Amino acid sequence: MVPMTRNLLFRPQTLTFSVWNLKFSTRQSAIPLTGIKRPSLKRQDFTQEYQIQRMTSDHSASLHEKALAALARLRSGDQPRNPSERTPDRSSTSNTADRLEKALNEAGFQSWGFPIYRCTYRSDSDWAEFLRRYRWHVADSLKHVNGLDLLESFKITVFENQALFEAMGNNCYSGVSPDMLVFANVEAARYRFCLFIDEESLQSVLQAPLEDCFNKNAFVNMLNGWWKVESLNDHDPEDLEDDELEAIRLELNSHDPIEGYTVKDVGWMKVALCGAGLEGFSKMGEHGEWDRYYERPSEICHYL
Known part of the structure; x- marks a missing residue:
């Protein structure tokens, strides 16, 4: 088990939880996004x-x-190179459970899964049903890759505080300290991203048929804990011409405000329910995937 002490530091309109005293392997974690494509013979x-x-x-x-x-x-056809023990007809790099297990071992983690912030408290029974459905979708994804053994290490960690989270709604920003993770050359999805569930996302999941994983209306909110708003201060004026600076200034103010932010990336997005489990966790552990898949609200990301 990875030694860990988590402190919650609450600030106005900002939720921060920092991770301290983590011990990580110094080996690079790499989760290939796609399987090996074999050339035609x-x-x-x-x-x-x-x-x-x-x-x-x-x-x-x-x-x-x-x-x-x-x-x-x-x-x-070729026999798979390095065949998966879970799915012998495929290589281990094309099996999501294999890739996730490899990444966990290399990073020294013993559990996986996004932390969840409860931001709606209208019905405890609805909340319990949401968690049941979320776990069902994760288990169903593992079943398809013969990876149900990883269900034991899948942890649903729920943070509940009605007075704080319900009032903050979508402003429930979570900042995870990246210091130790960067030092270990690991970007762990469990310590960088979280899900926050408001009434809208909760009902979208409950109203969709349980086994319809690809339902376009069922979503959860995913938050980037390392996000900071982009500004002109991120660009060196000496490296840019005046017209380039003006173009950047216009771009930073080219979107309708969301909680006061007119930049494209506001630090959170809506993610299809099926993308917030096994596949999403595996992909979001890789560098740069947030930028690659980001969809500005109210659009829903269906590609994780």
Whole structure:
């Protein structure tokens, strides 16, 4: 178990929880986003068949059989490189459970899953049903990759404080201290991102059919704990022409205000329910994925 002490520091319109005394491996965590694509073998068929015919020119029955077997394997497709123990017909890099397990081991973590902030308190039964459905979707995703063994290390950590979180709503910003994570060359989704559930997102999940994972209306809110608002101070005037600075100034004010922010990235986005579990956690552990998948509210990110 990773030693950890978490302190909650509450500030006006800002929720910060810092992670201290973490011990990490110094090895780089890398979770490939996609499986290995194998090139088509059609162009190689003629060459391989010609070579096999040369091998069988002595009419040796045993050699001929071996050559035909080799050609059959060639035409049926390659066997996966480093096959997954969970799904032997696929490589381990194309199995999300394998990639997640590898990343957890390399980073020294023993649990996974986004922390959840409860920001609605109208109904305890609705909240319990939301958590049940969320866990069901995570388990269903693991089942498809034969990874139900990882359900034991999946932790739903819920933060509840009606007086604070309900009043703050979407302003329930969470800042996770990145210091130790950066030092360890690891960006861990569990300590960088969290989910916050308001009444709108709660009802969107409850109103969707349970087994409809790809329902476009069911979503949760994902928050980037390392976010800070972009400003002109992030750009060096000496490196830019006047017209370039003006273009940046216009870009920073080109969107309708969300909680007073007119920049594109306001630090949180709506994520489809199916993207807030196994796949989303695996992807968001990689550097730069927030920028890649970010959708400004009220759009919903359906691609995690």
